[in-house]
Amino acid sequence: MKTLICDCNRSMTLDRPALSRALAKVPGAKADGLEEVHSVLCRREAPAFQRAAKSGEDLLVACTQESQLFLELAEQTEGAPALAERPIRFFNLRETGGWSRDGDKATPKLAALIAAAQLPPPEPVATVSYRSSGRCLVIGRAERAQAAAALMADKLDITLLVEGGQLAQAHDRVAVQGRLTGLTGWLGAFDARWETANPISLDLCTRCNACIEACPEGAIDFGYQIDLARCKSHRACVAVCEAAGAIDFERAARSDEGRFDLVLDLRETPAFTMHQPPQGYFHAAGESQLMPAIVALREMVGEFEKPKFFRYEQKLCAHSRNQQIGCSACIDVCSAKAIRSDASLKGKSAGIARAASAQAMGGIVVEPHLCVGCGACSTVCPTGALGFGYPSPADLGRRVRALLATYSAAGGRDAALLLHSQEEGTARIDALGRLASIGKAHGVPARVLPMAVWHSASVGLDVWLSAFAQGANQVWVMVGETEAPQYRQALADQMAQAQAIVHGLGYAGEHFRLIDAADVAALDTALRAPPAKGVPKAADFAIQQDKRATLELALAHLIEHMPAVAEAPQAIALPEAGALFGSLAVDAAKCTLCLSCVGACPAGALADNPDRPQLGFIEKNCVQCGLCQTTCPEDAIALVPRLLLADEGRARMRSRVLHEAQPFHCVRCAKPFGTLRAIETMITKLSGHAAFQGAAAERLKMCADCRVIDLHSSKSEVRITDL
Known part of the structure; x- marks a missing residue:
């Protein structure tokens, strides 16, 4: 692998010999592939990039700003392999640490970032597919719905569900009048239901306007619906509409339904109230929301794929047994309502024996088309039944170990691992780095190791404690403005658990914290928090696929190396x-x-x-x-x-x-069965029951075997007496 680094017009300090020495100390890191430091790799030193591209080796470029330029340059370079055959990967050194007031001290961190970037990409996972042919339902008042439809009609097949307002004279698209009563589904599979109760059918109406002119009360307007509160039943409208037959006061209210690929909801109150609505649904109550929604909808035709973010093992699930509910943490935290209880339905389609067993176990059901990949369910799951699959715990663990081990090998001290979401968190760090480049912020400190994950809520206690055991002085999780409230609460609860454990073990200071990235200035201050007391010896175990196994490895190391105290706590x-x-x-x-x-x-x-x-x-x-x-x-x-x-x-x-x-002993064979208290309680409760008198009452004091023997002996005596 070749790794190209650039100091971006000498705006940051990159010490190649020191970086190479640090990488050489870490198994798996590739120090020999680290080329000389460039200054304008994207401009006059571009031939160096082209030579590396033609080498045929895997190529890693420490620049995300000019990634598009480099990709185009690689495609134009004669002799370079096709990008489909050998993709080029990019990572960021500049905003993550090079642009900082202590950037000249950041060599250990930069080496750690290079080592982590050199790791192979995560193993591919199964995908979830969507198919959209562009059937779009627009819901709202007629005027606004028609205006939005006009901006999408060249790309999408529009149906209007109007709730009041005036329709255009031209009948150029399907329009129905009614009240939405239900909307379920996701991109490519929305099922809408609505009620229609007006005497005028928009399907049959030709918009000839004769009814408007004929109505003496003015109860009909260009919305082509009758205001029944004003109508006095003259029925002049019916007479003038005889040919079209669009008006029928005897028509019963009816419910209709339709399937759509996309939905644009222009009403004040959205159809979906969860924090993260299904993909393909856009709510645009205000004008500022409308154009972004239209732009996105216009591009949502075709086939789409996303990773299947989760893995689920029912046998580990603690949600329910025998229709009794226990843990519901994943259901409670899911902002997309993609998880539901299946306490009594599990296994109904399997064979009888298997179904009975599965029904006893119960479980949950996750709808992959609704899952948005936040991973919060895996964070709060106590057993590891729900796990985050993209990346897998093993891939995530390798990145954490690479960062911490390289940082330590290069002489770094008091590492703070900063976990952040791939999109929003990266944008905040980029904004902080930009301010630092012009002296208006400190920037990401030299001891802070940023690590992007798919979503900040997807990493929890097992990874945090493992990182602490592996040498991270502190573990911070950056949250942004788009986080669901339940995500923040779940992360805060898990951090309280982590902090209680390490404090109880004698590690002083604040080791785990949520950092709010809504304000860049506040973020800049938060990242300069003082270090805390870490482990004296870093662990070298690997994060496991099994969450509980990982937790046990981390706890064992932390307990073994806990600071000396006068009296170790018992719990x-x-x-x-x-x-x-x-x-x-x-x-x-x-x-x-x-x-x-x-x-x-x-x-x-x-x-x-x-x-x-x-x-x-x-x-x-x-x-x-x-x-x-x-x-x-x-x-x-x-x-x-x-x-x-x-x-x-x-x-x-x-x-x-x-x-x-104390066990209860059978009155017939003296074998212990049950407990004294349980048998006495049963005898007391059944003492007044007609079926448990005399010999039957005595059988309650017998074990199962003796009860059967006594019952059959009594029947035999009855038969002999009858003879």
Whole structure:
């Protein structure tokens, strides 16, 4: 691989020998492919780019500003491979650190950014397809809807659903009058429903205007609908419309529906109220929103693809068991309403046995066409049943390790990992770098390592704690103006968990923070926050596909290297919101050891003892989903969010008894079955029931085997007596 770097007309300091030495210390980084520092690679030094392009090696260019120029130049360079065969990749050194007041000290960071950029691109994932033939529904008052339609009619097949207003004289496109009653779907598959109750049918109306002239009350205007509040039932309009037959006062109100590829909604109140509406739907209540929507709609004809951002493993899901609801974190956080509960429907189409098992497990359903790829569901999921797939945790982990390991190898200290969204976050950093280039801002400090992710909400506790364990002094997440409120809350809850853990382990300072990027000046100040206490030795584990496995690796390292304290805590209390770790408190006075909680637990944290009436518990496995709590018929279980540290964290791995009771012994064979309290409670509750008197009442005190034997013995005695 060849890596081309340019100091952009000497506006930043690039020390090639130092960068090469740093890259040489990191396995996988390519120091030998780092060419000399250029100053105007996009202008008079362009031949150097062309030579690199003709070499046939993979090409990485440290310039995003002139990426289009370089691509065009590569296409025009004789002997250079086609871009489809060997794509050229670009990354940013300038705004991310070179343009900063301490840019001359940023060599470790710049080396880290180069090493991360040299990694291969993420593994491809499955895609979700959309197909649009341009059928567009425009909803709103007639005048505004017609004006918008005129700007799109050359590209789209327009249908107007007008809710009042005056129609044009020319009947040049389909127009229906009515009130929208429902809209569902996404790009290429919107289903609209509306109600029509007016005597005039716009389908049949020729707009001859005879009815307007004939109506003595003036109840009809150029909207070609009758104002029924003003109409006095003269029916002169019906007479003049006899030939067309468009007016019928006996016509019943009817509901109509249609399928459309695109929707432009001009009404004050949108049809979709979620923060992120479906792709293909545009709401433009104001004039400032209208033109951007029209421009976008005009280009939405054809076939489109996007990554399938998520992966889902039902067997790990803690949403429901036996139609009891536990965790609903992913449903609550999704701003696109792409996730719904499937607590009682799962497995209905499979075979009978499989269906029964799946129905007991329950789960969620994610509609990939509605998913916008925020990844917040994977951040809040306690088990890892929902994971973000683009990039995969392994790809993301390699980037984090490359950044931190290279920065440290180059002599960098107190690294702060700044995670930000690929679009909005990058734009904010670019704006900050521009101000820094003219001395009006400090810029991204030398110790801050920016790392773009698809969306800031897609990375959570497992990655943050792993980054901290791998040497990041702090982990910051930049959020912008477009973030859904539930995303901010979810990130804040997860950060409170992370901060509580590292504080409880003795690491002083603020290690995790949300940084608001709405104001560039405030961002500039926030990035200069002081460092905190980090780990004395960086971990070298890789982030796993399994979220819980990654968390355990990070916790093990942090516990092993926790700062020395006078008395190590036995447990760290965690905030209730978003807790992924914890214990259970069982009310012994209420618990009958029915063990329904054991069957409900999706993580294997609860277990019974086949030899004794005991409820066992492995704290490491508990995901605090609450299924045991909602399933318990006695309301005897409460969640206790915490991180158990006893015995250097090993106590979390061992099974312990949460509750046990005295067994009840069968009155016939003396074998223990059930618990004394449970059997006594059952006998008391059934004592007044006619079916449980005499011998039947005595059978309640027998084990299952003896109950059957006694029942058959009694029937035999009855038959002998009859003889």
